[in-house]
Amino acid sequence: MKTKIIFLGLAGIAALLQFFPIDKTLPHSSPEQELQAVQHPPDAVFSLLKHACYDCHSNNTRYPWYANIQPLGWWIQDHIEHGRSELNFSEIGKWNEAERRDLLEHCARVIEKGMMPLNSYVRMHPEAKLDRRQKDMLMGWLLHPETMSKLVKQPINAAPDSCDGDNENIRCCFAGMPDSLTSAMVIAGANEPGERLVIKGQVFRRDGKTPYPGVLIYAYHTDMHGIYSKNGTETGIRKWHGRLHGWCRTDAEGRYSIQSIRPAPYPRSDGPAHIHEVVWEPGKDEPYYINETVFEDDVHVTERYRKNERGPGGSGTIDLKRGADGIWTGRRDITLK
Ligand code: HEC
Incomplete structure (x- = not known):
């Protein structure tokens, strides 16, 4: 009841x-x-x-x-x-x-x-x-609201071939970039011949200490023979940059990583082996190249070479260490202009 x-x-x-x-x-x-x-x-x-x-x-x-x-x-x-x-x-x-x-x-x-x-x-x-x-x-x-909207709206993403030339607009480096990006760039998988390489680092704002989230990075480099080798199916700017390329976006702490193989210097040249890198800051109209990443143990990285590293991004010369697993690792922190 x-x-x-x-x-x-x-x-x-x-x-x-x-x-x-x-x-x-x-x-x-x-x-x-x-x-x-x-x-x-x-x-x-x-x-x-x-x-x-x-x-x-x-x-x-x-x-x-x-x-x-x-x-x-x-x-x-x-x-x-x-x-x-x-x-x-x-x-x-x-x-x-x-x-x-x-x-x-x-x-x-x-x-x-x-x-x-x-x-x-x-x-x-x-x-x-x-x-x-x-x-x-x-x-x-x-x-990265402005940049991503621009990339999606502009034809460079939809039609990479409009970027068909060696000296095209630098934005073409971002044509073909996947919609979904993490802070980890994988340029070469396990099948790529060469010595494994992993570079990690953090991107900072101009003051050199505030982490810079949301920065897009594009990188490309030669293969173990110093050639920008191609699959033959490349379109647009990749006909020049080759198949060893990738993109990433810095995370909330500005961190990024690149996984690849060690590039070799161009044949018949006394320039060092290098990785080209282009950054695109959130809200900026244009991306730009930073100093190339080169390796301290490279005989071509001389005192004179270092004096001439005048581009943005700070020195690109990094120290590589080879682990027991055979993987070369290095760190490059990047301060943007
Ligand atoms: C069911 C309702 C609901 C949905 C759906 C929801 N939110 Fe919220 N959100 C809230 C409430 C309530 C608060 C304030 C209280 C709190 O922080 O928990 C809040 C707070 C926030 C804040 C401020 C938090 C802070 O710590 O200052 C942000 C930013 C936010 N939401 C973003 C989002 C985003 C982005 C999404 C979608 C992915 C989303 N929310 C989906 C209810 C919701």
């Missing part, structure tokens, strides 16, 4: 709660303040953000049916209001450029750490769960 009364009492309270529905009116915002208008995300990126973040961080919330059941609806509404107050993609135009960059960088950080989207949300919306590739694509854009 007692349980019956308690049960009816609870049911009564639950029924009463239903008289206090949440207000599902969407806040008004102007189209020119929306993320699409202000930052022009590529479609693939925008669609991911919409599925994973927009219910709580925009004025375009899609309320689930159970938002009509109290107290669940209140709890959901609280998340949405709290989420919007932290970050509202529908009103991102309110912020100035530097503030927007900070916000987007912050998003990249919470995504990388797996803090967003909220776990409780992913449980109810499995389609919002981000896999590694989707995370990489989102982070690539969030850390």
